[in-house]
Amino acid sequence: MRTGNAVNSRSNGTLGTLARALCMGGALACAPLARADVTESEFLDDIPVVLSVSRLSQPVNEAPAAVTVIDQDMIRASGFRDIPDLLRLVPGFSVAYTRDNTWAAGYHGLGDAYSRRFQVLVDGRSIYSPHYGSVNWTDLPLSIDDIERIEVVRGPDAALYGANAFAAVINIITKTAAQVGGEFVSLQYGEQGMRGATVRHGGGDGPLRYRLTASAQQRDRFERDITTKTGAGVGDNGQYFEASKTYFLNGRWDWQLSADSDAMAQFGVSQGDWKAGKQTLDPRSALEPRTQDSGALYLQVAHHKIESARREWRLQAYHAQNRFDANAAADLTSLGFGLVNVDQYLLQTRSNVELQVNEQWRSDLRGVWGGELRRETVGSPQNYNSGRTLSGELARVFGNVEWRPHDRLLLQGGTMLEHHYFTGTDLSPRIAANFTVVPGHVIRLGVSRAYRSPTFFEQDGNQVFVLQSGAIADVVTVPSDGLKPERVLSREIGYVGHWRAARLEMDARLFMDKIDDFIGQDKYNFVNDGALRPNEFKYANIGSARSHGGEIQLRWRPVHAVDVSAHYARVFLDAHFGGAGIHNVINFNKDVPVSAPRNTWGLLASYSPGLGWQASLGLWRSDAMKWLSEGDITQAYNRMDLRLARRWTWEGREVEAAVVGQSLLGSYQEFRDTNIFSRRVYGSLSLAW
Template sequence: MAFLNFRRALNSLCISLLCPAVALCTELNELSELDYLNDLPVTFSATRLPQTLNEAPASISIIDRRMIDASSATTISELLRLVPGMQSYHIATNASAVAYHGMSDKFPSRMEVMIDGRSVYIPLFSAVIWETLPITIADIERIEVVRGTNTVTQGSNAFLGAINIITHTPLSYQSDAIHYTHGEFNTRNIQAEHNQKTTNGHYRVSSGISGNDGNTFASGAQDPYFKRYINFKGTTSPTLLDTITVDLGYSEGYSSVGDNGPKPNENYKRREFETNYQQINWSHIVNGSDEFKVSYAHSVNNFDARAVTPEEVAHLLSQPLGVTPAQVLGSGIAQAFIDANDPTLITTETGNIEQHNLEITLKQQPSYNSQLITGIAYSAGSAKNRQLLNTNDWVKEESTRLFTNWEYSGFTDWTVNTGALLEHSSNGATRVSPRAAANYQLSERSSIRTSISRAYRMPSLLESNFERVIYIPAPYTGTYGEVFDYEYLANEDLSPEKLDSIDLGFIIRWPEYHSQLDTRIFYEEIEDGITSSYLLPDATMLATAPNDNVYRTYMNRAQWNNQGIELQYKYQSESPLRPFAVLNYAYINSDGYRNDGNQNGSATDVTDRLETRNPMHTASALVSITLPSRLQISLSHYYLGSVRWQGAVSDSNPPNPHYHRTDLKISKAFKLSPESDLKIAVIVQNLLDKPYSEFYADNMFEQRTYLQAQLSF
């Protein structure tokens, strides 16, 4: 905290003296290594302003490079198990999801995920597709997680929380390196990195190939995975006042979407993907300390899968038509049915998505004791998927956001943060999300924070436009009607979700013990929750679709509240053994319901209680020591309470049971020369070999072993 105030004072001095060394002032406004190694790290995530954790208006967890190197995680999503209140789970061997405070399915829709400030949220699926990201753990410098709503800063996707994955820059990581992993499921990953300084600036390139054969199920089926990727990051300063950064990335491959059909483990469906992104940021220093910044990002995500076969369609039609599959196949109805619903793919989780994001911000320091940022952002997304949107045309959505955050620290021992975001969506909704927080410095070692927020989440592109209608081919409409089934219909009257939250935080440090404790107590009340609901068809629909008893649509038919406590304790010492420990625990008690509508043609609404949709207890721990000869030993432990994930466990079945999992990582570093190092590690996940289910009941996680090698030069 003292260092941050010193920096502000020096900035003010630069202004008052019209300091010619503008480059120095520019550097002082950026995060430095000294910032990050301070007792309380500096972060931009909560407000886009540089703040220590005890000044920020929200609880923030930071997964730094030391935690990453010590952890047993082999994927980015697994790292997030080290955040209290966060759930990371596999929906297939190589597909995963991450949710904060549960209430989710395989597509968590209430948390923003960014890479270097660029959103990787896919509007067609209302989620992040982690296995397609063109980066790996090796590319990450740190991850900052805002635990609690951050809509006021990052828009409606950050309804319950936000994750910002910060990658290495050409300046922060200047060694070249090669990484290799081999292990379970015949995993073979290789990545190479190159950093270069030129007369025009610095750049970093990383590229790799990863893949495995997937799990082999009792049926003999597998769900393999493959990805090749490349990303580029460059930075240049054409003048002392200007900095330009460029980020480019590309990935392609295939994986399983994890759909479970009538026969467990026999219907994992392969999906191919191709993604690319481009991002450019221009930063200009004004008056020595103020910063004007323009950012533009563009991304394309294409997902494809094989077409269904006539044999598969014949099985689907045989029962409603009252004939055998062979008869359906022989009559030609199956192929005609495919032609009428073209393109019909083996999974609906496909499509083409394009996104544009433009943002302009002005960061100011009106006085020594205050910081202010204001901005405007425009986002445009479009998607094309006949099976999900009932059209071959592109479906578009747009949103415009105006936002501001102000920090004032002029009161003795107090820091006040206020902010608001005005968001307008192309569906016609306009909402204001405000937040007010006050942080009080109890002593040099401890501080307390209280905040109150109201946030809105705009319906996603899929939620607003999901319409799935299955048509009968023209030659047979006289007998069976034009529509075979109304599965989903779009709801033009869908409203935004609303969240009111109260947050109490407490941070205490014990410098003599190299440790600190971060506590968060929260209450969250969600109204107008968007959920899939059954409705009875009207007379017209029944006349055109004799097979239809009910249809589904998204509606504002859910409401619930969460209350609980989150704890994170960190111990980090630079003594000879470099002991390190992180302990996390979260308790959350949920209460509420969602109206599931008129199921099975019933005229009575079905109410789904939500108490079991959240794991009441979650915990994780990571401990590590470094022995002589650069031998590091780390143990990780994870606990997840019982939970009934939406879409994974039916209401008639018991929830997924709780589980404990312990991982071991042993690594050894060798100094090959003054410029080169070799590091070899062995990772054993689920060390005690106690299989447990993740998401789907039959998706078992058993012991997995990996060998890693890293050569830096």
């Protein structure tokens, strides 16, 4: 698996140019401080270099944890136009569109509507929500055409990234301004309301380069009319709206200040006009507004300095804001209430500054250390039963050391000390050993401890619906009694093999994870005959869960025209919830063990016969599973996608036309049994000059 143009390109001819592209690309590690005995040829052969696992650039077989690299070739061949869909290419991941224009993702189970156990980064900027812990993928001001590559660390990585790097780290690295000079236009049109237009301009010369990207995207996710609801009954039959229009603009400047210093600045703004909610025979469906408005913005700056051949540092700061608004007056007169105000306004912000220092102390010893300060705020009158803004500050320091005591043995250890505004101080360590059995074949042993701090809503959420008269119609959640962070102890045995003659790469992993102090919703009886529902929820540390299993991924390129990637995962889960003060966890004990499909596999194959033609096939299989919290049991499914494309040059412009068919084996369920993803086709056209 190659890591995209910056690593694959052989035309630049020097390791320094390659390293600069990697660092300016927003990666958290910069290549100049690779260990002293790494030669340029090692960076340019078939073993990919990864940047995210240890914050040190290293061949994938020397990384202290399993990692999947999704490069531009894979992104193009997949035909996916929504970034979360790309996680279908990673072993052990389950991906689904939920509702209200949000996505869910789970790794080895425990997935819910918020996917709050991942750390997701874009060029080093954390994008998970401090309110729910979710990732606002739909209003992320980022075009899939601007992605250089995605590195997915499979397993906890809190030793380097802190809370939320609990199950995995998803690091999205975008293209530098120097990589996308000139003009680019991309258009998509197809069934289910599929519309897309992206325009990019890259300019500048000499040391200062820039790019600007504007995009408009429209989707109609599922079949709207549902008459075969398999859950509670015909009261849930009706229309389910999940259509979105999202517009965004982003820009990036890369400035080479000197031979050993560079700076980067980015901004992005987005605006969403979304249709969501449902209209059923159940009058309470009116509590879900049909029209939603969203907006996001961010500003990020970074400075990178190479002080010597043995030391460099990177300082970055960013501010991000997400706003969501949906208002309605639900008429519940038939239930004996009247008009209920629905105000889903939510504003959340994050301000962050981070320093990272990479050092080479000896030829066999190098490391990275740094720190981070962050402030997060959340305001939502309906979700917190208050007009005030909640805020919190956290501080982190981290370090990681890589030592090679023998040619065949690589030892790595790291830890993060973190003080969180809800849970106080935690220490997240990791140690790993990589042993080269024979050249190209490495065994990895690793153990790590990670924490996930509660979100604002888990800690202080107090969701209420209020009548227009001012009386309370319903209490959905009440604040917790004080939560401890979730803890995971993760152990793994990994193998990375590379058969150069066959052009085959393989990564296999056996894992065993134990999660304690699991945070879940505990149900209480709410003795109030006037309420819409006879219960309320409170988040609590409800018990422990264990998962174990194995996964494997392959990348095979026997000839230049053929590229095949495949993966398989088998996962076992069990749960032990309950105890003193816990009232009702029956559903969790039943649902958590089936929150991971027992078996999943996927295959993406492309063939390029020549004359600019390319055909690609995607196959995915998932066993039945239960999405936690607001999700349903979704049945096992098989999905097949096909893409046929051709590239050519026309009047000095590089042109690509493609037709993509998705879910060609038939419809399947995503997240809820009312979310029916049906067969669909779209076409695309892109021009670059």
